[in-house]
Amino acid sequence: MKKEIDNKLNLKNIKPTAMRQLVLQVLTEQKTAISLPELEQKFEKADKATLYRTLKTFQEHQLIHSIEDGSGSLRYALCEDFCTCEPEHLHVHFLCNKCGKTYCMKDLPVPQPDLPNGFEFSSANFVVKGICSNCKK
């Protein structure tokens, strides 16, 4: 729904351009996190730099979050509607060794480990690797 897309953009104070609508559309349809190169392939005819800057804008406005899953490229996924990307909202990600997809485990919060004295927590990246339920079958 085009309305919803624009809504989301407005909600996060992002000017809705054609490009941004398209990218957000794709992101919304994705069940797993997507990388810049993967996003590039979704459009037969879009510029890498533009997509790159679009993702950057989205991230700055906390519409999406990025995941370092060690696959060689950053992956991006939609944030929950009212996510502010605070440490408390961090969740675990899962990278399937077989299909290579990265899942957001939205129900699995990242535990905050007891750091040694003097170490200050500000954020975390927790990626679990293994076989996803889809590949397991």
Next chain:
Amino acid sequence: MKKEIDNKLNLKNIKPTAMRQLVLQVLTEQKTAISLPELEQKFEKADKATLYRTLKTFQEHQLIHSIEDGSGSLRYALCEDFCTCEPEHLHVHFLCNKCGKTYCMKDLPVPQPDLPNGFEFSSANFVVKGICSNCKK
């Protein structure tokens, strides 16, 4: 001590060449994990490819482990003497946002989260980011 270096290599079934001794020496002196580009700089005159392959060899023989800390390059650190890099031996890593160093939190095991049905755990990468005790002072 040259003896100890050779010992470690032998223990892991790695033929001790001059190059490997030097690299292991550097790795042993490091208190924090080191990346390939950083390692390159430690030697005024060594080939990237050779260092790359040396690290690869070390990793295959479980002398070192690699950490995806999201700094843009993989970092490497020595394993504990009898580490076999099993999930149970995984520990948390800490990336300082200020000095950029990556610490092995050897005493902080990576928790194994309750994955949804059908997802199979095989390994994990848990990087905490913040300010290290050294930069905090």
Next chain:
DNA sequence: ATAGTTCGTGCAACCGAGTTGCAAACTTAC
């Protein structure tokens, strides 16, 4: 010791992800 094989090293080249500069196209405010 010699010839043949394997293994390690160094150089060059390449790949792919990410990033930047710049100019053209488009928006917005006046």
Next chain:
DNA sequence: GTAAGTTTGCAACTCGGTTGCACGAACTAT
């Protein structure tokens, strides 16, 4: 409509990682 600001597209570049190839050292069997 014009000026100022924003977004886009293209090209170029950086940098980490990786590979092919050839030379040389080390190891093996005769």
